[in-house]
Amino acid sequence: MSDTLSVLVVEDDPALASMLRELLEGEGYAVVAVHDGQRGLHEGLTRRFDILLLDRGLPALDGLDLLGRLRAKGVTAPALILSALSNPADRVEGLDMGAEDYLGKPFDIDELLARLRSLLRRHAAVSDAVRVPGGLLESASRTVTLDGGAVVVLSERECGLLAHLARSPRQIFNRQALVDSVFTEADDEGVVDTYVHYLRKKLGRSCVVTVRGVGYRLGPLA
Incomplete structure (x- = not known):
C-alpha cells in the first residue's frame, strides 16, 4: 500500500x-x-x-x-x-x-x-470534512478541528446549520430558506438566529456573517 x-x-x-x-x-x-x-x-x-x-x-x-x-x-x-x-x-x-x-x-x-x-x-x-472559518468541520462526528488543534463538539442542529452554510460558502441564505433546509420541524424563523448565536459562542463571531436585511452566510475562509 x-x-x-x-x-x-x-x-x-x-x-x-x-x-x-x-x-x-x-x-x-x-x-x-x-x-x-x-x-x-x-x-x-x-x-x-x-x-x-x-x-x-x-x-x-x-x-x-x-x-x-x-x-x-x-x-x-x-x-x-x-x-x-x-x-x-x-x-x-x-x-x-x-x-x-x-x-x-x-x-x-x-x-x-x-x-x-x-x-x-x-x-x-x-468522511465529508469541509473547511469552515478557523478549522475543519467533520459532519460524521459533528466536530470542528480548529487550526490550533483544539476540537469543538457541535450539537446535531449546530452541525447541520454550519454544514449547510459551508457547502455554499459564498451564498447568502435568508432565514426561511434555512428553516426549510435545516430546521424542517420548526415553525418559527427565530430558531435560525438562536443557532447562529450558539455557533458564534463556540467558534467565534466571524464563523457566520450577518448580511443585514437579507440573512446569513459562512464567514470568510483563511
Missing part, C-alpha cells in the same frame, strides 16, 4: 494481542498494540489511527468507557469492539457507545478481516 493504514489494538490477553498484531501486519496494516484501557486512551489521543480494535473487558479502563472518552475528544476513527459478551443487549450497548461494529469472541479470522475492510469503506464514504 502506498499509504499504510494504522490500527490501534487494545487487548489485555497477551497471546491474542500478539496474534492480532501478526495477523494485521501480515495484511499490510501498521499496528500499535497495548494491553490496558488507560494506555489505549493515551495512544488514541496522541496518534491518528484509521481504525480502532478494542477489547471490552480491559484493566484500568473498560473498553466502552475508553471509546466514549475518545469520541468525546473528537476521535472519529471507526471502532470494532471484540468481546466475550456478545448477546444482543451487549452489542446494542457497544453500538450506542459509539462503536461501528461489535464481534463476539471467539471469532473467525476471515470474518474479522472482512469487517475491518467494511468499516474502512463505510468510513471513507461518510
Whole structure:
C-alpha cells in the first residue's frame, strides 16, 4: 500500500494481542498494540489511527468507557469492539457507545478481516470534512478541528446549520430558506438566529456573517 493504514489494538490477553498484531501486519496494516484501557486512551489521543480494535473487558479502563472518552475528544476513527459478551443487549450497548461494529469472541479470522475492510469503506464514504472559518468541520462526528488543534463538539442542529452554510460558502441564505433546509420541524424563523448565536459562542463571531436585511452566510475562509 502506498499509504499504510494504522490500527490501534487494545487487548489485555497477551497471546491474542500478539496474534492480532501478526495477523494485521501480515495484511499490510501498521499496528500499535497495548494491553490496558488507560494506555489505549493515551495512544488514541496522541496518534491518528484509521481504525480502532478494542477489547471490552480491559484493566484500568473498560473498553466502552475508553471509546466514549475518545469520541468525546473528537476521535472519529471507526471502532470494532471484540468481546466475550456478545448477546444482543451487549452489542446494542457497544453500538450506542459509539462503536461501528461489535464481534463476539471467539471469532473467525476471515470474518474479522472482512469487517475491518467494511468499516474502512463505510468510513471513507461518510468522511465529508469541509473547511469552515478557523478549522475543519467533520459532519460524521459533528466536530470542528480548529487550526490550533483544539476540537469543538457541535450539537446535531449546530452541525447541520454550519454544514449547510459551508457547502455554499459564498451564498447568502435568508432565514426561511434555512428553516426549510435545516430546521424542517420548526415553525418559527427565530430558531435560525438562536443557532447562529450558539455557533458564534463556540467558534467565534466571524464563523457566520450577518448580511443585514437579507440573512446569513459562512464567514470568510483563511
